[in-house]
Amino acid sequence: MTYRCLLQMVLLLCFSTTALSMNYSLLRFQQRKSVAVCQKLLRQLPSTPQHCLEVRMDFQVPEEIKQAQQFRKEDAVLVIYEMLQQIFSILTRDFSSTGWSETIIEDLLVELHGQMNHLEPIQKEIMLKKNCTTGDMTVLHLKKYYFNLGQYLKSMEYNSCAWTVVRVQMLMNFSFLKSLTGYLHD
Amino acid sequence: MVGTLIPQEVSSIGENHFSLIYIFPPMRFRNLQSILSWELKNHSVVPTHYTLWYTIMSKPEDMKVVKDCINITRSFCDLTHVWVNTTDMYVSRVVGFREKAELVSCMGSFFLESDRPLDPPEFEIVSFTNHISVNVKFQSVDPRILNEEELQFYLAFIEEHEGNSVKRHQPQITGNITENFNYVIDKLIPNTNYCVSVYFEPKDPRKINRSPLKCTLFQPRRESESSESATIGGIITLFLITAVFISTVMILKRIGYICLRNDFPKVLNFRKLSIWVFPELPPLEKVATVEVIHINRKKKVWNYNYDDESDVENEAAPCVNSGGYTKHGLMGRLCPASTTSASLEDCSDHSAEEPYLPEPKGDAETPMAPGPGPWQSEGTSGGYQTRGTLQQDPTSEEDSDSTERSEGRIVFNVNLNSVCVRALEDDKDSEVTLMSPSRPEETVVLEDLNETESSLLVASEERTHLPFTDPSMECLRPQDAPSDQSDTSESDVDMGDGYIVRQVNLKKFN
Numbered sequence: 171m172t173y174r175c176l177l178q179m180v181l182l183l184c185f186s187t188t189a190l191s192m193n194y195s196l197l198r199f200q201q202r203k204s205v206a207v208c209q210k211l212l213r214q215l216p217s218t219p220q221h222c223l224e225v226r227m228d229f230q231v232p233e234e235i236k237q238a239q240q241f242r243k244e245d246a247v248l249v250i251y252e253m254l255q256q257i258f259s260i261l262t263r264d265f266s267s268t269g270w271s272e273t274i275i276e277d278l279l280v281e282l283h284g285q286m287n288h289l290e291p292i293q294k295e296i297m298l299k300k301n302c303t304t305g306d307m308t309v310l311h312l313k314k315y316y317f318n319l320g321q322y323l324k325s326m327e328y329n330s331c332a333w334t335v336v337r338v339q340m341l342m343n344f345s346f347l348k349s350l351t352g353y354l355h356d
Numbered sequence: 357m358v359g360t361l362i363p364q365e366v367s368s369i370g371e372n373h374f375s376l377i378y379i380f381p382p383m384r385f386r387n388l389q390s391i392l393s394w395e396l397k398n399h400s401v402v403p404t405h406y407t408l409w410y411t412i413m414s415k416p417e418d419m420k421v422v423k424d425c426i427n428i429t430r431s432f433c434d435l436t437h438v439w440v441n442t443t444d445m446y447v448s449r450v451v452g453f454r455e456k457a458e459l460v461s462c463m464g465s466f467f468l469e470s471d472r473p474l475d476p477p478e479f480e481i482v483s484f485t486n487h488i489s490v491n492v493k494f495q496s497v498d499p500r501i502l503n504e505e506e507l508q509f510y511l512a513f514i515e516e517h518e519g520n521s522v523k524r525h526q527p528q529i530t531g532n533i534t535e536n537f538n539y540v541i542d543k544l545i546p547n548t549n550y551c552v553s554v555y556f557e558p559k560d561p562r563k564i565n566r567s568p569l570k571c572t573l574f575q576p577r578r579e580s581e582s583s584e585s586a587t588i589g590g591i592i593t594l595f596l597i598t599a600v601f602i603s604t605v606m607i608l609k610r611i612g613y614i615c616l617r618n619d620f621p622k623v624l625n626f627r628k629l630s631i632w633v634f635p636e637l638p639p640l641e642k643v644a645t646v647e648v649i650h651i652n653r654k655k656k657v658w659n660y661n662y663d664d665e666s667d668v669e670n671e672a673a674p675c676v677n678s679g680g681y682t683k684h685g686l687m688g689r690l691c692p693a694s695t696t697s698a699s700l701e702d703c704s705d706h707s708a709e710e711p712y713l714p715e716p717k718g719d720a721e722t723p724m725a726p727g728p729g730p731w732q733s734e735g736t737s738g739g740y741q742t743r744g745t746l747q748q749d750p751t752s753e754e755d756s757d758s759t760e761r762s763e764g765r766i767v768f769n770v771n772l773n774s775v776c777v778r779a780l781e782d783d784k785d786s787e788v789t790l791m792s793p794s795r796p797e798e799t800v801v802l803e804d805l806n807e808t809e810s811s812l813l814v815a816s817e818e819r820t821h822l823p824f825t826d827p828s829m830e831c832l833r834p835q836d837a838p839s840d841q842s843d844t845s846e847s848d849v850d851m852g853d854g855y856i857v858r859q860v861n862l863k864k865f866n
Binding site (some may be wrong): 177183213218219223226227228229231236243249335338340341345346348 | 411413414415416417441442444445447449463464465467469570613
């Protein structure tokens with residue numbers, strides 16, 4: 171009886187380990203694909219950055235994001251989830267002055283929401299057992315960065331040039347997300 | 357062939373319009389180079405020299421002039437060491453001068469990271485008997501640009517050109533990106549020229565960078581038998597897969613991982629909720645009291661003689677009532693010639709109204725329930741004849757009851773510990789004391805006859821018993837016994853010969 175239970179436990183452990191490793195691989199694949207789709211959709215939004223040089227602003231992107239320092243996969247998950255959540259929040263604001271297609275914006279939001287759903291189980295699991303790590307400080311810096319973006323749009327009354335500047339930031343964010351996805355390895 | 361990056365929007369001043377093109381040189385240089393080039397669409401007025409400025413969108417910085425591109429006559433500028441941040445958006449401005457007059461200006465924005473197309477890798481083709489093998493060299497791809505994960509989102513296509521028709525193949529790229537990748541194109545038409553091109557499909561389909569075509573003439577020498585061998589191989593593979601699957605299932609079943617049998621006995625079946633809620637108590641054992649009564653009966657001879665003087669033999673037939681007592685009756689009528697000291701009753705009714713007497717035992721402690729017994733029902737009207745009969749159990753160990761049949765009389769010695777005796781007497785003066793020879797510590801004093809007739813002497817567990825004296829017991833002659841039971845007299849009945857039937861009430865004194 172004991173040996174039978176032991177065999178079952180070993181098999182279960184092996185399968186669970188395999189399942190968990192497959193989760194991160196699948197997550198990386200999904201994340202990369204989602205980032206590519208989002209970048210493609212963003213490029214479809216028309217804009218003239220060269221006409222908005224006067225309203226440019228330094229929003230202080232966290233250095234650890236810009237320079238792509240080494241992240242643990244747990245921290246990468248937390249940072250990615252936070253970025254997706256904040257981008258989703260930015261894109262739900264008033265963009266009527268830009269003339270952008272609502273369909274494209276909706277497709278973007280759907281893609282972001284879907285990717286957040288993929289990340290949420292792992293993100294919750296990490297939140298339950300996480301200690302204070304580097305990812306926490308990065309998340310705090312990201313919150314400040316996206317707060318600046320929101321305040322900038324609000325101060326510019328959501329005009330076209332403000333959205334053009336924010337769109338550039340979104341393109342940069344997805345580039346950062348692409349590099350962060352590389353840390354989701356087994 | 358070079359890759360090109362078209363700016364998102366080009367603006368210009370003046371009549372002439374620029375076409376600003378950002379060019380990526382071929383990767384044979386194995387260096388990531390960024391070259392921005394431009395060309396005029398209207399050649400009516402041609403600038404003599406150009407100057408290039410640029411800035412970034414992430415910060416509010418002023419336009420910076422590219423030092424290597426000041427007053428240049430060429431129409432391109434190498435920005436490899438200038439535009440190094442691939443995650444930022446660059447805004448460039450090209451101004452054409454003639455003399456010192458500014459003739460044309462052109463601006464454009466470029467986001468290098470996502471807009472840069474992938475250059476096609478190098479490859480070779482080899483023609484075989486029934487197929488063409490395409491060998492793609494991934495070492496030619498700059499690892500700074502391409503990695504394994506990115507390659508998944510760059511679909512590799514191999515185009516097959518047969519005359520004017522183009523057939524596209526999408527090979528599955530697996531394994532290390534640094535290794536060569538081999539792809540086979542089969543189902544070819546003999547004696548036909550085939551051309552192959554390899555390229556990566558970028559995210560933006562507009563920016564496909566195809567490789568130059570490489571062609572070969574397909575001339576198969578003989579028909580291959582690969583189809584039959586492929587079929588046989590498929591069947592064998594299928595058989596192996598099935599065998600592995602079946603063996604795995606059997607092993608799992610053998611070790612008990614699947615299809616566990618639960619042949620539990622019924623007592624271990626806990627599925628019935630009623631068992632949990634209402635546990636069934638084990639059935640009570642039926643206990644029945646069995647008493648073995650040895651009765652020696654004398655053969656009764658029924659002589660059909662109803663004469664009063666007829667003798668009625670004693671019947672010692674102890675009866676056991678439901679109270680667990682054994683009746684000891686002294687039945688029959690003792691003739692005057694054989695008078696006894698025990699009281700007799702109307703024998704005609706004794707069978708129906710025999711009193712319950714305790715079973716004589718060595719340690720007679722059989723309790724008798726106090727209260728009305730069969731005597732009570734008969735003794736409501738004052739004293740009456742004793743109804744009880746003392747039937748002697750011949751098997752009794754205690755020889756308390758013994759009869760002596762002497763000539764002319766019968767003497768009964770009754771151990772009142774083992775019997776329940778009730779004596780009724782209305783005469784107040786009458787008092788009977790009963791003494792037990794065997795248990796002197798237990799005494800019962802007969803009280804006044806005015807005591808209720810319902811009181812019975814109870815042989816309790818405390819071993820109280822009645823002392824009994826012979827003189828109080830008198831014999832009732834048969835001829836003097838009243839025929840009617842109701843004719844019980846509370847007074848003494850002179851039987852003659854000095855015997856008097858006395859009925860007394862006994863009360864136990866603690």
